[in-house]
Amino acid sequence: MKPIGPLMIEHRLIERMAALLRAEIKKMDESNKPDVGFLMIAVDFMRTYADRVHHGKEEDILFRALATKKLEPEHAKIMNELIEEHISARKLVTALLAAREKYISGDRQSLKEITLLLETIGNFYPVHIEKEDKHFFYPCLDYFSKEEQDDMLKEFWEFDRKVIHEKYQKVIEGQEQRKA
Ligand SMILES: [Fe+2]
Ligand SMILES: [Fe+2]
Secondary structure (H helix, E strand, C coil): CCCHHHHHHHHHHHHHHHHHHHHHHHHHHHHCCCCHHHHHHHHHHHHHHHHHHHHHHHHHHHHHHHCCCCCCHHHHHHHHHHHHHHHHHHHHHHHHHHHHHHHHCCCCCHHHHHHHHHHHHHHHHHHHHHHHHHHCHHHHHCCCCHHHHHHHHHHHHHHHHHHHHHHHHHHHHHHHHHHC
């Protein structure tokens, strides 16, 4: 498998979450209330899977390896755009979590904010993913030898292995702090 293989497989799951986010807007329109349970699941997915597991491998491994190569200006430009997009995705997810908390604390106005954020995030991911899948990942491979690609794939698996432990370490620490 090429190192872009796991990234593209992950994209398919992130697209499914993006579709769920967009579907949630319709449900909210009908019921006039957000499903706060779903929103928490969505935030966790976007933080843990989309951002830590997926963007983590892109930024900490692929982009970092690319930064050591002499990139064509168009590829350097796309990589910078992708990094910026990851930053804005993080901000949007934080804003969604804050809007959810506002709603729970009784601020019904935050319903509009939640809708807008679901729409923005739900539309953001497919565009970001298309940029990577269709305009970035394949040309990226040409910068690496077969051996470098194999090493990168190994690094990806190792990264994934660590993240699951990191995730639940944080879950326990968070709960311990809450109970303290
Ligand atoms: Fe990305
Ligand atoms: Fe990606």
